[in-house]
Amino acid sequence: MESVKISVVSPIYGCKECLFELYDRLVKTLSQITENFEIILVNDACPQASWERIVMLCAKDSRVKGINLSRNFGQHYAITAGLDYAKGDWVVVMDCDLQDRPEEIIKLYNKALDGYDIVFGRRAERQDSFFKQLGSKAFNKVLEYFTETKHDNSIANFGIYAQKVVETINRYREHSRDFLLFAKMVGFKKTEIDIEHASRAYGQSSYNLTKLIRLAIDSIVSHSNKPLRLSIQLGFFIALASLIYAGWLVIRYFFYHTPAEGWTSLMVSMFFMFGLLFAIIGITGLYIGKIFDEVKRRPLYIIQETINL
Template identity: 25%
Template sequence: MGNAVHLEVGSEERRRLISLVMPVYNEEANLDRAYAALKAVFEGLPQYDIEFVFTDNHSEDRTFERLAVLAEADSRIKAIRFTRNYGFQRSLLTAYRHTSGDAAIQIDCDLQDPPELIPQFIALWEQGHDVVVGLRKRRQEAYLLTLGRRAFYALLSRISDDQITRDAGDFRLVDRSVINRLSAVNDFNPYVRGVVSSLAARETGIPYDRVQRIYGRSKFPLRKLMGFALDGIMGHSVLPLRLATYAGLMISVATFLLGLFYVFGALALGRSWPSGFATIIVVTLFGISLNAIFLGIVGEYVSRIYQQVRYRPLVVVESALNISVERGNAPERGVRP
């Protein structure tokens, strides 16, 4: 845990290292502002050393060029650029794998999450918490989107096989003990937020209001948010498969009872049932639709199993700054160079 890491150099205790984890994509306009704000926070925390770990998801603007300028001036900045956009979750997991700190603080480059909370995060970490998360009280977004987020987290908390913290965003502090366990995760479709919560022994949270982005646009439209929700549900629950099983059993029982009813009516009551073309078509289409839905659910899980067993690299690295990374392949199981 955070307060259990003590190494000495001579007679003096070394200063702990905090890794600042920031996945970026087309954030050229936000980099300087984020760097300056975070550096200013730690100027007020002289007892800690810091490093910046950026993972560039193959930005289409001058994000990596700007990172190169900053890295030239400050050797504490480490940056990794991928050969293509691998998605936020894989970018984030790769960033954690390349941290060296006693703890890592994940924060978005747009500073919608206030860096001023970092000292409070560290204070709770020093008290023995291995994960400290920012709990979003209010967001600057459409009401329906906020309502949808709350409904998703409520659902995920109820159906998840792991303990998932409600309303927790990506602004968090993670202790080295959790990072080591996280680095051993070899999931091709990771839901990092949920995995971190499931690996924590003592997690706590700090509520705050999220502010509006100043520069650039959000990289998470509704389509990507739906994808994250699917990753969260598929990665932390088998409920969809169970629902398919239960629904299939109920439909089978209902169909069997209906068949008995028709047989009883024909044999015991002497009724002659007219052939109903429309009824047959409706029932047939209904059965086909159910089969398609359930096969789709099963297919989602099978596709993830297929991707997982191929053992392909999580990401492929194109360039790196101030960090030794094997070109082409990032470490697979949390082995940091």
């Protein structure tokens, strides 16, 4: 049996209406490259009965593989499940809502043949709403500052990855999952090319402002200790400022005979210090919580059912 040339991994959530079109366009596109491909659809407990349609596609074409997770774990966990089963020499990761156009896979693949292990798709003209783009830019800027790595707002998960890259990413088993960050961390020869980005025709994005903030905090705490370093720097700065102010009070008392007064300023300073202290304790608690999550060694995802695997 000939080995699989290309695997496509797509997490499924909230996109029941586009599954048949996704399949048709993927088959048409991948067939121009090779007939030895597989399409791995990971149902992340979609409430729209997407699994039934995945079952139908698997029955129709054995190259379609279905993974049904036992509950909603989240996009990056669903991607992890798909990558764990991907056998292709090349693996494409893409969203299911058709904003990532299947036809662009040919561009990604041809560029990879130039000697690259990773080719990211750069959305030259994003077809998202103003508020979604604004939230995405803010998220990436914050992440860029705290992780001290470059984050291009026009690049997402859509790309093609050599099997050795996927195998390396699969060795990252921490519970804080961010596929794109992992892909950037592992090294290898990488590049990016402009691709066409489509407007969303089906469903709505599951990422709202609250989820973006939670994802940002999770990514920062998982991939950077900069908040802790900033806390230390801020503590030293406040201590230094306090010493300078105390010295000034001593000088005023001995040279100008002016006693220290002002209960209001004292109380404000105390409330400020207590607030700062609680914030620093909270930041430290986040890191301790992450350690607690990791030492429990719980599975990243739980599979309820698979088809054609």
